[in-house]
Amino acid sequence: QVQLVESGGGLVQAGGSLRLSCAASGRTSSGYAVGWFRQAPGKEREFVAARGWSGYSTYYADSVKGRFTISRDNAKNTVYLQMNSLKPEDTAVYYCAARSGSPRMIPNEYDYWGQGTQVTISS
Secondary structure, three states: OEEEEEEOOEEEEOOOOEEEEEEEEEOOOOOEEEEEEEEOOOOOOEEEEEEOOOOOOEEEOOOOOOOEEEEEEHHHOEEEEEEOOOOHHHOEEEEEEEEEOOOOOOHHHOOEEOOOEEEEEEO
8 A cells, every 4th residue: 555665774984974765655645654663683673763744743762862853755755864973873774664643653553664774883
């Protein structure tokens, strides 16, 4: 029903910045919330950020609050994750996700997922 494709990952030195993009296609609607998650090798998928369609409801993990910003361009059907002051512990595969209704912080609450994009932060 909804297809998501992440892009913008790469290798960045600690303290640097990176912007991830998630392009959506298919049967998108104004009722969808979007989120970003990440998963490091051997670890469970971790919540990063999420927002509702309007942006009124926005949530960030404590580990990224103040450094990361989630935004959405509804006209382009694209959600972004601006990552600043990157740290080695931010290294992971980053996934965008979508669900109908309000944003959630648990991966199982989301219905649609992208394939992921690798983000590696060197010290």
